[in-house]
Amino acid sequence: MNPKSMCVVGMGYVGLPLAVALSDHYDVTGFDVSNRRIISLKEGIDTNMIISSESLSKSDIDFTDKADCLQRADMIIVTVPTPVNLDSSPDVKYLKKVSETIGKQLALVDRNHLKCPIILYESTTYPGCTEEVCKPIIEKYSHLKCGEGFRLGYSPERTNFGDSEHDLSSVVKVVSGQDDQTTEDIAAVYSTIIGAGVYMAPNIKTAEAAKLIENVQRDLNIALVNELAIVFDHLDLDSTEVFKAAATKWNFVPFKPGLVGGHCIPVDPYYLTHVSTESGYVPKIILAGREINDQMYQFIGKKINNLCQTRLKNPSKPIEVLVLGFSFKKNISDTRNSQVPNLVRQLTDYGYNVSVNDPVVGSDYFRNSEFTYYEGNEKLYDVVIFSVDHDTYVKMGYKAHFRHLKKFGLFVDINATFHRYKQRFNDFSYWSP
Numbered sequence: 001m002n003p004k005s006m007c008v009v010g011m012g013y014v015g016l017p018l019a020v021a022l023s024d025h026y027d028v029t030g031f032d033v034s035n036r037r038i039i040s041l042k043e044g045i046d047t048n049m050i051i052s053s054e055s056l057s058k059s060d061i062d063f064t065d066k067a068d069c070l071q072r073a074d075m076i077i078v079t080v081p082t083p084v085n086l087d088s089s090p091d092v093k094y095l096k097k098v099s100e101t102i103g104k105q106l107a108l109v110d111r112n113h114l115k116c117p118i119i120l121y122e123s124t125t126y127p128g129c130t131e132e133v134c135k136p137i138i139e140k141y142s143h144l145k146c147g148e149g150f151r152l153g154y155s156p157e158r159t160n161f162g163d164s165e166h167d168l169s170s171v172v173k174v175v176s177g178q179d180d181q182t183t184e185d186i187a188a189v190y191s192t193i194i195g196a197g198v199y200m201a202p203n204i205k206t207a208e209a210a211k212l213i214e215n216v217q218r219d220l221n222i223a224l225v226n227e228l229a230i231v232f233d234h235l236d237l238d239s240t241e242v243f244k245a246a247a248t249k250w251n252f253v254p255f256k257p258g259l260v261g262g263h264c265i266p267v268d269p270y271y272l273t274h275v276s277t278e279s280g281y282v283p284k285i286i287l288a289g290r291e292i293n294d295q296m297y298q299f300i301g302k303k304i305n306n307l308c309q310t311r312l313k314n315p316s317k318p319i320e321v322l323v324l325g326f327s328f329k330k331n332i333s334d335t336r337n338s339q340v341p342n343l344v345r346q347l348t349d350y351g352y353n354v355s356v357n358d359p360v361v362g363s364d365y366f367r368n369s370e371f372t373y374y375e376g377n378e379k380l381y382d383v384v385i386f387s388v389d390h391d392t393y394v395k396m397g398y399k400a401h402f403r404h405l406k407k408f409g410l411f412v413d414i415n416a417t418f419h420r421y422k423q424r425f426n427d428f429s430y431w432s433p
């Protein structure tokens, strides 16, 4: 197989960078159902702020919201969302819908011109979903048999957006196909854009499961240090100091307590626990880790409330709080499942007057929202919460942030970014989890 044309479906955080990378080697169409997204990409604007206007205009991608582009592709790569429902069960409606669209478009192709495209899913999902949910839908609507009219593959996305060290090209890509030949064909395509190389998984289910456990492991590691931070708080110990001391042992794995958000780490574990539960085993540790991480903002909120009662001298009425950082992690504008809004709501429920700032998310996001956006003023706050360690904030240094604090005010450093300077903070109270 020597593919020439690619259609990437879903021009989001995952799909757009992939389309841009592929466009150096192939004819690429970027298909998305969102007309708004397509219009802004055609204007050279990635509102997710991952791809620069310069890279977009150089890329020569054909952006479209018309599904007939699917008829012409040698390879179709699916990168649509895979969230969870309110009861935390996998919500695969986007995968089902896109599989139906692909099937319907393939049904329209003249059988003499059918290219037997590879349909490759990149969306994170549970083992079995690609072959047991998506494949039958494509077969139903296309009237084609998998292996004859199209071939199937899966390759999970692993890029850490906002982290230039771990971009698309520098992270090994796991690839899998319905058979050895398809896996090799997929590997050949990805080898053109992944400098770190590809890993050929023995089958699609293994690749699906591998992606999930990468995030399960990270979620649990953070849950463990979050629980330890709560334990040490009860024991009146500075957890950062305890972690620092323990990290001097060769096999201690350093993780930091904090808020776990986004659409991957708090979501993907449920994809695994769901299929496991359905198959007769209810996981214990994975679900316990989820619970601890989901409740971490409550522990932090309660602690701030206690510290305000005990440490603030002359607090304003109501207590004035400035929150620095709103996205779910540093250096990106993505706010999906961020725990910061929950913390803000909790403090508001305590009666505090809370303002938020996030230069990466930008002030537009907060227009007409329930949150008060801080764009700069001379006001002094009782509490400053440094919630997301965006590089821009860190480079400013702690003195720039202390400028917003009243004398003897409270600085809450959720990621312990400035912990090493804490001996210098004589005029302020400092706390990190």
Ligand SMILES: NC(=O)c1ccc[n+]([C@@H]2O[C@H](COP(=O)([O-])OP(=O)(O)OC[C@H]3O[C@@H](n4cnc5c(N)ncnc54)[C@H](O)[C@@H]3O)[C@@H](O)[C@H]2O)c1
Pocket (backbone or CB within 6 Å): 009, 010, 011, 012, 013, 014, 015, 031, 032, 033, 034, 037, 079, 080, 081, 082, 094, 097, 098, 101, 122, 123, 124, 125, 157, 158, 159, 160, 161, 263, 264
């Ligand atoms: N963002 C990340 O850091 C990341 C990392 C690894 C894996 N993932 C996984 O990748 C997948 C995509 O995530 P994302 O963050 O890029 O999502 P996203 O919400 O940023 O983008 C998804 C895009 O798909 C489009 N879409 C939805 N249904 C469609 C359809 N039927 N046809 C065409 N387009 C459709 C949406 O309009 C949207 O633009 C998810 O499964 C996610 O879990 C994301």
